[in-house]
Amino acid sequence: MEGLQPLRRGIGPQRLKPQFQRHEFGTVQTVPLQHLGTDFAIASRQKEQTVNPMLKITNLQVSAAQREILRGVDLEVKAGEVHAIMGPNGSGKSTLAQVLAGRDIYNITAGEVLYEGKNLLALKPEERARAGVFLAFQYPVEIPGVNNLYFLRAALNAQRKFRGEEEYDAMDFLELVSEKMKLLAMDSSFRERPVNVGYSGGEKKRNEVLQMAVLEPKLAILDETDSGLDIDALRVVADGVNALRRKDRAIIVVTHYQRLLNYIVPDFVHVLLHGRIVKSGGKELALELEEKGYSWLEGQLVGA
Amino acid sequence: MGGTQENIELLANQEYKYGFVTDIEQETVPPGLSEEVIRLISTKKNEPEWLTEWRLSAYRHWLKMKNPEWANIQFPPIDYQAISYYSAPKMKDGPKSIEEVDPKLLETYEKLGIPLRERGILAGVAVDAVFDSISVATTFKAKLAELGIIFGSFSEAVQNHPDLVRKYLGSVVPTTDNFYAALNSAVFTDGSFCYVPKGVRSPMELSTYFRINARATGQFERTLIIADEGAYVSYLEGCTAPMRDENQLHAAVVELIAHDNAQIKYSTIQNWYPGDKEGKGGIYNFVTKRGKCLGVNSKISWTQVETGSAITWKYPSCILQGDNSVGEFYSVALTNNYQQADTGTKMIHIGKNTKSTIVSKGISAGHGKNSYRGAVKILKGAAGARNYSQCDSLLIGDLCSAHTFPYLEVKNSTAQVEHEATTSKIGEDQIFYCQQRGVSQEDAISMIVNGFAKQVLRELPMEFAVEAQKLLGVSLEGSVG
Numbered sequence: 063m064e065g066l067q068p069l070r071r072g073i074g075p076q077r078l079k080p081q082f083q084r085h086e087f088g089t090v091q092t093v094p095l096q097h098l099g100t101d102f103a104i105a106s107r108q109k110e111q112t113v114n115p116m117l118k119i120t121n122l123q124v125s126a127a128q129r130e131i132l133r134g135v136d137l138e139v140k141a142g143e144v145h146a147i148m149g150p151n152g153s154g155k156s157t158l159a160q161v162l163a164g165r166d167i168y169n170i171t172a173g174e175v176l177y178e179g180k181n182l183l184a185l186k187p188e189e190r191a192r193a194g195v196f197l198a199f200q201y202p203v204e205i206p207g208v209n210n211l212y213f214l215r216a217a218l219n220a221q222r223k224f225r226g227e228e229e230y231d232a233m234d235f236l237e238l239v240s241e242k243m244k245l246l247a248m249d250s251s252f253r254e255r256p257v258n259v260g261y262s263g264g265e266k267k268r269n270e271v272l273q274m275a276v277l278e279p280k281l282a283i284l285d286e287t288d289s290g291l292d293i294d295a296l297r298v299v300a301d302g303v304n305a306l307r308r309k310d311r312a313i314i315v316v317t318h319y320q321r322l323l324n325y326i327v328p329d330f331v332h333v334l335l336h337g338r339i340v341k342s343g344g345k346e347l348a349l350e351l352e353e354k355g356y357s358w359l360e361g362q363l364v365g366a
Numbered sequence: 367m368g369g370t371q372e373n374i375e376l377l378a379n380q381e382y383k384y385g386f387v388t389d390i391e392q393e394t395v396p397p398g399l400s401e402e403v404i405r406l407i408s409t410k411k412n413e414p415e416w417l418t419e420w421r422l423s424a425y426r427h428w429l430k431m432k433n434p435e436w437a438n439i440q441f442p443p444i445d446y447q448a449i450s451y452y453s454a455p456k457m458k459d460g461p462k463s464i465e466e467v468d469p470k471l472l473e474t475y476e477k478l479g480i481p482l483r484e485r486g487i488l489a490g491v492a493v494d495a496v497f498d499s500i501s502v503a504t505t506f507k508a509k510l511a512e513l514g515i516i517f518g519s520f521s522e523a524v525q526n527h528p529d530l531v532r533k534y535l536g537s538v539v540p541t542t543d544n545f546y547a548a549l550n551s552a553v554f555t556d557g558s559f560c561y562v563p564k565g566v567r568s569p570m571e572l573s574t575y576f577r578i579n580a581r582a583t584g585q586f587e588r589t590l591i592i593a594d595e596g597a598y599v600s601y602l603e604g605c606t607a608p609m610r611d612e613n614q615l616h617a618a619v620v621e622l623i624a625h626d627n628a629q630i631k632y633s634t635i636q637n638w639y640p641g642d643k644e645g646k647g648g649i650y651n652f653v654t655k656r657g658k659c660l661g662v663n664s665k666i667s668w669t670q671v672e673t674g675s676a677i678t679w680k681y682p683s684c685i686l687q688g689d690n691s692v693g694e695f696y697s698v699a700l701t702n703n704y705q706q707a708d709t710g711t712k713m714i715h716i717g718k719n720t721k722s723t724i725v726s727k728g729i730s731a732g733h734g735k736n737s738y739r740g741a742v743k744i745l746k747g748a749a750g751a752r753n754y755s756q757c758d759s760l761l762i763g764d765l766c767s768a769h770t771f772p773y774l775e776v777k778n779s780t781a782q783v784e785h786e787a788t789t790s791k792i793g794e795d796q797i798f799y800c801q802q803r804g805v806s807q808e809d810a811i812s813m814i815v816n817g818f819a820k821q822v823l824r825e826l827p828m829e830f831a832v833e834a835q836k837l838l839g840v841s842l843e844g845s846v847g
Contacts, residue, residue, distance in 0.1 A: 163802050167794075187801035196802075203799035207817025216813060217803035224804070256817065273803065 114179055115140045116281055116312050117162075122173035124154075124161055124337075131157045133337035134173070139281070142309040146323055146348060147316045149334035150356045155316045156200055158334070159285040162314075163197035164190050177281065191217075192224040194280030198270035198287050200316075205257040210269070211239060213257045214276050221277060242275040246302045263290030264299075271302040282306070283314045288322035300325030320352035335359055384637065388474040394453035394583065399446050401425065404552055407452050411521050411555075414528060424541035424551030431545045437708040438737040438769055439677050441613070441650065449615060451553045453583040455497055471497060474577065492517060494558045494574045496587060506570065515599075516561040517572050520588050523559035530561055534592055538621040538658045538685070546617040546679075547654040550586045554619065557587035562597035562628075571827050573602040576616075584615040591621070593628035595661065600631040600827055611647045613676060618653045626661030626688065631669070633826050634682075635834055638674035640841075645704025645733070648676025655682035656712075659691030659720075667694040668711065669825040671834045673841040676705060681739065683712035686720035686748075693722040696822040698834075700815075700841050701734025701766070710740035710757075710771075715748035715781070726757040727819045730766035731842055737769040744781040751781040759789040760818050762811070762842070812839030 117139040124132040131154045139145050149155050161168055162175065164187030175182040182190060205213065219229040230238065239253060246268050258266050267287050274282050284303065288296055303326050307313065315326055323331070323345065331347040332339045333356070340359050341347065395406060404425055408418040433443070455471060474497070492506035494517065504518045516527060523531050541551040558574040576587060593599050616638060622630050632655075641648025651674075657666035668682040684693025695711035713722035728736040738757045759768035770787055792814055800810030816823065816835050823831050 163798075165798055186807075187798060188804050188806050191802050191804035199799065199802075203793070203795050205796055205799070205814055205817055207820040208813055213800075213803075213813070216809070217800075217805055220806065220809070221804040277803065 115176075116178060117182075117314075118174075118176040120174045120176075122158075122161070122175060123171045124157055124168045125171055126157070126168045130171075131168070131337055132161070135334070135337070135339055137332065137339065139312045139314060141280070141312050143330065144307065144313045144315065144326065144328045146326075146328035146331045146345075147314060147334055147339075148318060148320075148331060148348060148351055150318060153334045153356075154337045155318070155334050156285055159197055159200075159283045159314070159316050162190075162283055163187060163195060188220070191277075191279075192221045196274055196277055196279030196282045198267075198274060198282065198284040200286040200289065202258045202261075202266040202270055204259045206259050208257050209254050210257055211236065211253040214239060214273060217273070218276055239272075239276060242272055245275060245305055246272050247298055248272060264292065264295035267291055267299050268295070268302070271299055271306075275302065275306060278306075278311075280310065281312045281314070283316065285316045286318070287315070288317055288319060296322065297325060320348045323348045333359055384639070388470055390455045390468065390470045390474075392453050392455050394450050397448050397450045399425075399449070399451060399553065403451055407553060407555060410452065411524065413524055416532065417524065420536070420541065421552050421554075424548050425553075427542050428545065428548035428552055431548055433545050437679055437739070438735065438771070439679060439706045439708050441677055441706075444615060444650070446549075450583045451586070452555055454555075471495075492570055492572050494519060494572075496556055496558070496574060496576045510568070510570075510572075513566050513569070514563040515566060515568055516559065518559060520554075520557040520559045520590065523590075527559075527561070530592070531559070531590070534590055534621065534623055535588075536621075538623060538656045539619050539654050544654060546652040547619050550588065550617050550619045550654070553584075554586045554588040557589040557618070558591075558603075559589070560591045560599065560601065562593045562599045564594045565596045566594075567598040568600065571600050571602055573604065575604050584617065586616075587618045589618070589620040590623075591630055591632070592623045593625060593630050593664075595625045596627045597625070598629045600633070602633040602635070602827060602830055604635045604637065604830075611642075613641075613648055613650055615650045615652065616675075618655075620653070620655040620682075622655075622657030622666055624657065624659050624661060624664035624666050624688075624691075627663045628661060629665045629667075630657060631667045631827075632657070632682070633830065634668075634670040634672070635826075635830060635837065636670065636672045636674050636678070637837060637841075639676075640674045640705050641676040641703065643703045643732070645676070648705070649674065651675035651678045651680060653678075653680040655680065656685065657683070657693070658685045659688050659693060659717075661691070662688040662717075663690045664688050665692040665694075667692075667696070667825070669694075669696040669822065670698070670709075671819075671822070671826070671837065672697070672699040672707060672709060673837050675707075678705075678707040678709050680709045681711055683714070684722060685714045685716065686722065686751075687716045688720075689717040690719045690721075691717055692720070694825075695722075695724045695726070695740075696825045697726045698729065698819040698822045698838070699727070699736055699738075700729040700838060701731070701736045702841055703732040703734065705732075706735045708737040708739055710738045712741040712743070713753060715742075715744045715751040715753070717748060719750040719752075720748055721751070722753045724753070724755040724757070725821055726755075727822055728757070728759045728768050729762070729815055729818065729838075729842075730759065730768050731762035732766060734766045735769075736767070737771060739771040739773075741773040741775070742783060744776045744778050744783065746777045748778050749780045751778060753781075753783045755783075755785045757785075757787045758818070759787075760815065761789065761791045808839065811842055815839070815842060 115138040119135055119137040122132050122135040147155055170183060215235045222229055248268060328345055331343055333341040401422060404421050408421060492510060494504040507518055510517050539547050541548055560572055562568055591601055624630050638649035638651055659666050666684050672678050686693050693713050699707045699709050701707050711724055724740055726738045728738055730736040742753045744751045757770055761768055768789055772785055774783055776783055796814055797807060797810045801807060815838050823834055826834055
């Protein structure tokens with residue numbers, strides 16, 4: 063039922079092993095993490111070793127239009143970690159991202175998703191956003207007539223209001239955004255332009271990362287943020303994301319090319335194939351996939 | 367997402383905020399329409415003989431006319447004998463000052479967000495409050511009079527400025543113009559009158575707030591605004607009515623006259639009761655509005671936000687007679703549930719180098735039916751005339767419809783006419799995108815719709831733009847499920 067995650071008990075100084083949880087006869091065993099990723103991950107890992115994961119997906123099964131898309135996904139993500147989810151087109155990567163964000167065109171047929179210990183699937187999309195879940199869209203949506211600055215302020219204030227924090231007034235917000243825009247080398251004209259209308263592919267993706275920078279989520283899911291970017295734009299976007307890596311923030315990068323992972327170096331890589339995570343590993347796994355493609359993993363599905 | 371569905375249903379059932387009835391003693395003439403009733407109205411208003419005759423000739427013409435059937439709207443025949451043509455709160459002689467106005471009336475307007483007492487008054491906005499058939503109060507009258515601006519009820523103007531009324535009444539919309547205008551000319555009861563003298567710029571927004579209260583009555587108001595040479599006035603009207611199961615008729619006529627170098631900006635926020643979500647009840651809003659740019663370099667600008675009424679039939683138009691005159695029409699019309707709107711404009715270019723702009727934004731939700739109907743006529747003498755028309759439709763859901771009926775008639779080869787049209791659908795993906803950023807579904811729809819309507823909303827006076835934005839959001843509550 064679990065798919066074929068290469069789950070090993072972490073013993074000794076092994077590196078780059080994902081932390082998984084697994085149900086065995088009704089009990090939950092957590093695999094301790096010894097491996098270490100980036101420098102700041104060291105600190106967070108040490109501190110978080112006894113802390114519950116931020117996101118815990120158990121046996122998630124999702125279908126749409128009578129078709130099974132996710133067939134039992136298990137994944138754990140802790141604060142401070144960067145996870146990459148790779149897989150070929152149609153493997154269910156974007157579905158997973160959308161389901162986590164609350165898109166309601168999917169049927170969740172089994173499984174559970176806990177976010178900070180609470181049932182994420184019971185929350186409306188805006189409630190998830192306010193709780194700190196952010197999705198950078200693969201295809202950012204155009205909203206004519208609504209300027210970027212207004213949109214962003216409405217979003218941030220909706221979240222702040224929910225958290226009982228003071229809302230930003232126009233002047234303070236302008237200052238905040240201008241600062242974040244510098245980070246992404248965005249022209250100030252972006253503030254007045256309508257949301258995503260007439261943007262190039264690169265501008266749209268940069269705008270997604272700008273929103274992430276302003277909203278400061280706890281869990282950011284980047285869905286194919288590299289698609290449609292040339293190498294310069296890719297670098298800008300990746301730098302932007304890297305600047306947002308923090309020990310109290312988790313990031314899930316969904317992509318089907320290894321290229322992005324040269325810039326946003328993940329702590330863990332998972333391969334999603336036919337709706338299941340069939341292999342997990344460290345950043346090297348991405349390189350292996352680049353070399354061998356996904357087909358070598360197909361065999362592992364036999365008997366699953 | 368079960369929670370979302372519940373919330374939507376809750377919101378859909380949310381009541382029209384202005385649907386209350388004021389319990390006040392009213393004098394209402396029995397239902398029915400006849401020369402006798404018209405004479406009665408005229409007598410009640412102590413009108414001069416010429417006006418009584420003017421009404422009667424309109425009535426006689428109306429009897430020969432037929433209800434127009436070309437509009438893209440459906441409703442059962444109206445029984446004109448079942449309507450009461452005059453209903454007014456009982457008052458002794460009409461109040462001399464706000465303090466004399468029945469407290470119940472003041473309270474009504476306060477509830478509507480239009481305080482009439484001097485201390486609560488809207489700063490920078492003079493209000494004429496019309497309750498069913500009569501004007502009950504006008505604020506800032508004295509202050510405006512210092513500048514020579516005449517602003518108040520139409521009835522008063524008939525008494526105090528009969529020459530002005532006689533000179534301009536029917537000069538833009540003749541009694542024979544159309545079925546509803548003829549009916550209005552016969553039975554109109556009150557409305558606002560405004561005259562801005564030469565070279566005067568009105569220092570504040572002038573506005574009229576129309577309220578229908580009594581049952582089984584029709585409201586037939588008449589508004590006349592004249593801007594003399596070089597004058598400027600910005601005028602705004604708002605309207606609401608109680609929630610009732612039966613339909614009520616509102617057939618108004620508005621005439622605007624702009625002399626040389628004068629400008630009139632006329633804004634409407636129409637929020638008559640739209641009927642319930644099954645389409646029961648609501649106001650039939652059959653209105654004739656027209657402005658004449660009589661003088662050179664004059665300008666008339668219409669801005670309307672139409673969110674209420676069961677049916678809206680309305681085409682605020684401009685006759686561009688003076689050379690270099692300018693006509694503008696900015697419209698947002700929203701139909702939700704079973705509302706129907708057939709609205710647009712006519713721009714008639716007569717003078718040289720006349721210019722007109724039309725921006726129409728139709729929003730349909732629920733089973734709403736929304737039609738833009740516009741005519742641009744460039745007459746032979748209108749050398750160098752220019753028109754730009756843009757009409758966009760936004761659909762929310764699968765059951766509503768949007769229609770566009772543009773007519774062009776160009777008789778001068780030097781004219782330039784442009785027409786652009788788009789239709790788009792509010793996407794679930796747009797709503798989800800906003801929600802994913804933390805914005806609630808209702809706020810998301812409101813934001814998307816306001817973005818769509820922005821080009822028009824920014825034409826509204828500041829004081830009302832915010833109100834209009836909120837209204838668009840409220841009117842759409844429950845429209846996406």
